[in-house]
Amino acid sequence: MRKWIAITFLLILGFFMLRIAGAFPFGENTWKVARQYVKNVTEEKWWVAEHYVDKGIKENRGSNLVTSIVVNYRGFDTLGEVTVLFLAATALAFLLSSCTCFRKYERIEASLILKTASDTLYPLLILFGAYIFIHGHLTPGGGFQGGTVIASAVMLMLLAHFSFHPNHEVLSVTEGLAGIVFAAIGLAGLIWGRSFLANNILPLGHWNRLFSAGVIPLIYIAIGFKVGSELSGLITDMFKVTKEE
Amino acid sequence: MILEYFMILLLLLMVGLAIYAVETKDLLASVIAAGFVSLVASIVYLYLQAPDVAMTEAAIGAGLTTLIFIIAIRKTERRER
Numbered sequence: 001m002r003k004w005i006a007i008t009f010l011l012i013l014g015f016f017m018l019r020i021a022g023a024f025p026f027g028e029n030t031w032k033v034a035r036q037y038v039k040n041v042t043e044e045k046w047w048v049a050e051h052y053v054d055k056g057i058k059e060n061r062g063s064n065l066v067t068s069i070v071v072n073y074r075g076f077d078t079l080g081e082v083t084v085l086f087l088a089a090t091a092l093a094f095l096l097s098s099c100t101c102f103r104k105y106e107r108i109e110a111s112l113i114l115k116t117a118s119d120t121l122y123p124l125l126i127l128f129g130a131y132i133f134i135h136g137h138l139t140p141g142g143g144f145q146g147g148t149v150i151a152s153a154v155m156l157m158l159l160a161h162f163s164f165h166p167n168h169e170v171l172s173v174t175e176g177l178a179g180i181v182f183a184a185i186g187l188a189g190l191i192w193g194r195s196f197l198a199n200n201i202l203p204l205g206h207w208n209r210l211f212s213a214g215v216i217p218l219i220y221i222a223i224g225f226k227v228g229s230e231l232s233g234l235i236t237d238m239f240k241v242t243k244e245e
Numbered sequence: 246m247i248l249e250y251f252m253i254l255l256l257l258l259m260v261g262l263a264i265y266a267v268e269t270k271d272l273l274a275s276v277i278a279a280g281f282v283s284l285v286a287s288i289v290y291l292y293l294q295a296p297d298v299a300m301t302e303a304a305i306g307a308g309l310t311t312l313i314f315i316i317a318i319r320k321t322e323r324r325e326r
Contacts, residue, residue: 006267014260021252021293066297132300140296148304155312231309238316 061204062137062213070142071216071223075197078219079182082226086179089234096237110160118160125153133224137213143220147227154232158239171233178226185215185222252292259285270325272318280311 052069060068070078132139133146157164189198197219205212259282266278283306290299 003267007264010260010263010267014256014263017259017289018253018256021256021289064297066295141300142297145297145300145304148301148309152304152308155309235309235313238313 057207060137060199060213060216061207062216063208064137064140064142066140067137067142067216067220068213071136071219072197072199075186075219078223079186079197082179082182082223085227085230086175089230092234093237109162115160118156122153122157125156126150129153129224129228133220134217135210136220136224137216138208138210143223144227146224147229147231150224150228151231151235155235158235166232166236168233168236171229171236174229175226175233178222178229181222182219182226185219189215248292252289255285255289259289272323272325273315275325276311276314276318279314280307283307283310 052073053065056065056068056073057063060072062068129146129149131146132141132149133143136142136146154166186197188201190196193199193201197215199214199216202214202218204214210217262278262282262285266275266282269275269278283302287299287302287307290296290302
């Protein structure tokens with residue numbers, strides 16, 4: 001019975017994804033399609049969406065419009081999102097530390113290929129994650145994606161080596177500091193700018209440069225550190241329970 | 246035109262894999278099928294010109310979530326009761 005409910009939901013989801021895929025003409029200019037879509041859907045009633053598409057780049061000078069919306073226009077939502085992630089990680093750590101109901105099993109040592117490959121890839125993956133969140137306002141990606149890539153680098157090392165222990169103190173302190181930086185930038189906007197998380201406290205700079213778009217790269221770097229340390233800590237917790245049993 | 250047929254093929258593949266993930270009794274196969282659904286979804290997002298969402302889906306859906314579920318399966322049971 002439960003299975004059939006799940007399958008029905010999946011079919012409904014697939015139907016709607018097909019409809020969305022059918023609504024876009026493929027291979028056309030992104031901006032034209034996006035603007036046309038906003039006009040069709042909103043019928044000029046909800047002008048906020050149109051404002052984002054039309055003026056977002058001019059107002060924030062970031063070439064990635066998605067980042068401008070996520071970090072600036074909808075920055076308060078992103079603060080809430082980061083808080084939800086923090087709560088989920090804390091709850092999982094609490095559950096794992098108190099539960100003794102897990103099955104015991106033997107852990108086999110990793111093969112030479114996995115060990116060598118992860119030793120080579122570990123610094124490169126960290127560099128790539130840092131690249132993604134530092135260039136969040138220029139290219140696709142940002143704090144959440146970069147943080148996840150860093151966490152997957154830590155995960156690879158944990159799979160390959162028994163002796164690899166990320167320092168939990170350092171991870172918690174990094175996570176807390178990054179959260180404080182995010183909130184402090186928001187409060188600075190409240191004091192010196194227009195509103196909470198306002199983007200007029202730093203010079204906006206030139207379009208398509210690394211040092212541009214005001215506070216957006218600073219916030220995304222803070223989010224990258226926060227998400228990366230949080231997910232790394234979470235994965236380390238899960239592996240640690242494995243080792244004790 | 247070819248792109249559209251390819252897209253329909255990918256979406257049908259997604260639905261099929263999702264049904265397999267629900268139906269199968271082997272939880273490890275189910276988790277891998279779910280990760281594959283995320284991977285195909287990220288290709289679909291790339292075609293819909295949303296590279297940000299595609300990156301998130303590939304990194305979180307196909308990478309981290311699959312691994313966390315696999316660790317959980319190793320600590321509990323592989324077969325569905």
